[in-house]
Amino acid sequence: MPQFDVTLWHNIALLPAIGAGATVGAYVLALRLHRWSGGHAILNPTLVAIVIVALAVKFSGLDYATYAQSASVVTFALSPAVVLLAVPLFRQRQLVRASARMIAAALTVGLPTGVVSAIGIAWLLNGNRVTLLSLAPKSTTAGIAIGISEKIGGLPALTAVLVIMTGITGAVFGALAMRQLGVRDSRAVGLAMGIASHGIGTSRALQIGEVAGAFAGLGMGLNGILTAILLPIAATFWAP
Amino acid sequence: MLIAEASRVLACLCAGEILAGSGILPFPGPVIGLVFLYGNPALIGEVPKPLGRIADNVLGVLGMLFVPTGVGLLAYLDLLREELVPIVTAIFGGTLITIIVTALAAKSLVVLDAEKRRSAEQEAPDAAV
Numbered sequence: 001m002p003q004f005d006v007t008l009w010h011n012i013a014l015l016p017a018i019g020a021g022a023t024v025g026a027y028v029l030a031l032r033l034h035r036w037s038g039g040h041a042i043l044n045p046t047l048v049a050i051v052i053v054a055l056a057v058k059f060s061g062l063d064y065a066t067y068a069q070s071a072s073v074v075t076f077a078l079s080p081a082v083v084l085l086a087v088p089l090f091r092q093r094q095l096v097r098a099s100a101r102m103i104a105a106a107l108t109v110g111l112p113t114g115v116v117s118a119i120g121i122a123w124l125l126n127g128n129r130v131t132l133l134s135l136a137p138k139s140t141t142a143g144i145a146i147g148i149s150e151k152i153g154g155l156p157a158l159t160a161v162l163v164i165m166t167g168i169t170g171a172v173f174g175a176l177a178m179r180q181l182g183v184r185d186s187r188a189v190g191l192a193m194g195i196a197s198h199g200i201g202t203s204r205a206l207q208i209g210e211v212a213g214a215f216a217g218l219g220m221g222l223n224g225i226l227t228a229i230l231l232p233i234a235a236t237f238w239a240p
Numbered sequence: 241m242l243i244a245e246a247s248r249v250l251a252c253l254c255a256g257e258i259l260a261g262s263g264i265l266p267f268p269g270p271v272i273g274l275v276f277l278y279g280n281p282a283l284i285g286e287v288p289k290p291l292g293r294i295a296d297n298v299l300g301v302l303g304m305l306f307v308p309t310g311v312g313l314l315a316y317l318d319l320l321r322e323e324l325v326p327i328v329t330a331i332f333g334g335t336l337i338t339i340i341v342t343a344l345a346a347k348s349l350v351v352l353d354a355e356k357r358r359s360a361e362q363e364a365p366d367a368a369v
Contacts, residue, residue, distance in 0.1 A: 019308070023304065023307050023308060024304065026307065027301065027303075027304040027307060044303075045303050045304070046303040046304070046306055046307060046310065047310075049303075049304065049307045050307055050310035050311055050313070053307060053308075053311050054311050054313065054314050057311060057314060058314065063315075064311060064312060064314045064315040065315070067308070067311060068308055068311070068312065071307075071308040071311075072308070074304065074305055074307065074308050075305065075308045075309060077298070077305050078270075078305040078306070079253055079257075079269065079270040079273070080249050080250060080253050080270075080273075080298070081298050081299065081302055081305055082270035082271065082273070082274055083249050083252050083253045083256070083270055083273035083274050083276075083277050084249060084277070084294065084295040084298050084299060085274055085299070086274045086275075086277035086278040086283075087277075087287055087291060087292060087295035087296075087299075088295065088299070089274075089278060090278055090283050090287055091287060101349055101353075102346050102349040102350065102353075105345050105346060105348075105349050106342050106345055106346040108345075109341055109342055109345035110338055110341065110342035110345070113337060113338045113341045113342065114334065114335075114338040117330075117333065117334035117337045117338055118330045118331065118334035118335075119330070120334075121326070121329050121330040121333050121334055122323075122326040122327065122329070122330035123326075125325055125326035125329055125330070126326065127323055127326030127327065127330065128323065131323045131326060131327060135327070135330055135331075135334075138331065138334070138335075139335070139338060142306065142309050143268060143270065144268045144271075147268070155319075157312060157315065157316065158316055158319060160309050160312055161309070161310070161312050161313050161316050161320070162327065162331060163309070164306055164309055164310035164312075164313070165313075165328075165331045166331050166334075166335050167306060168310075169331055169332055169335040169336070170335050170339055171303075173335075173336060173339075174335075174336075174339045177336055177339055177340055177343075178339065178340070178343045181340060181343065181344065183343040183344070183346075183347045185346070185347060185350045187346065187350075188343050188346035188347045188350060189343065191342060191343075191346050192338075192339045192340075192342040192343035192346065193339065195338070195342050196335055196338035196339040196342055197335055197339070199302055199303075199305070199306060200302075200303055200306055202302060203299075203302040203303035204303075206299055206300070206302065213299070221271050221274060224268060224271060225267050225268070225271055228266070228267065228268060229266060
């Protein structure tokens with residue numbers, strides 16, 4: 001029997017077939033579990049798949065960098081996916097045009113609340129400066145948040161993780177919170193999900209329906225653009 | 241044709257990334273690509289069926305595309321442990337506050353619009369007289 005060769009295993013694991021395959025496989029498992037549970041919110045497929053892959057990476061003796069490289073094609077697919085958000089938006093264009101004031105109100109309130117609430121809470125709990133700066137763009141989608149974090153002096157890779165945590169929090173608890181508050185309008189639900197918890201919230205909103213999904217995509221896109229423009233300007237007023 | 245629609249999406253993305261990367265537009269590349277696809281002549285009137293199918297399939301697994309980034313948690317366990325309380329509270333509290341406040345702001349306009357419509361309907365008969 002040939003001896004187990006660690007370098008060989010490491011080289012094989014770098015192949016996209018392993019990283020992307022493991023990611024897709026874990027997500028299918030997570031979806032099955034989600035359906036089997038009757039769509040329980042806490043069994044969010046993104047969260048469950050992350051746990052499965054993280055355990056697999058840990059117990060296979062690999063490191064995160066190896067996995068990230070071999071799964072990079074999955075992360076890349078995020079860019080064309082954002083482009084494709086034009087489709088639900090186009091299908092709902094009449095409703096979107098008729099709701100311009102609602103969209104403007106949601107953004108005017110939601111964008112600053114997202115940034116200030118996170119920084120404020122972390123500051124009150126003695127979070128350090130790098131944590132605060134890394135938290136600031138957390139409500140925007142991963143690609144945008146990383147760029148902002150870099151610009152304002154946060155840790156981009158930490159921001160990426162915080163962005164995912166934000167998305168999962170919104171996807172798991174957002175719909176429930178809004179139901180409790182009696183918010184039933186699909187447009188309002190979608191906007192709040194997209195503005196507060198970006199793509200993962202949008203993914204959840206798409207499950208609710210196409211109107212919620214289209215408004216979530218719109219909220220995510222506009223929030224991302226405006227945060228990318230405004231946050232670096234705001235950060236210059238907050239010198240160390 | 242499915243592949244033609246896929247190439248249209250990628251062309252929009254390419255154009256967006258080039259405009260963003262060269263600093264011509266201060267927006268993220270994929271978001272510029274979204275605007276190009278939205279404004280694409282192919283979308284005038286109806287979404288072509290193959291494009292609709294691609295969008296529904298890809299957006300149906302949007303959550304999967306965040307998994308590799310989320311696994312990055314492993315690389316930051318030490319830092320997260322150090323700042324666990326402020327980070328977790330800020331994410332959890334901040335995100336819930338943002339969702340609630342944003343939803344209520346949007347809902348208040350739904351209510352406002354409904355009231356306006358109702359009062360307009362009530363006034364209309366008087367105006368006719």
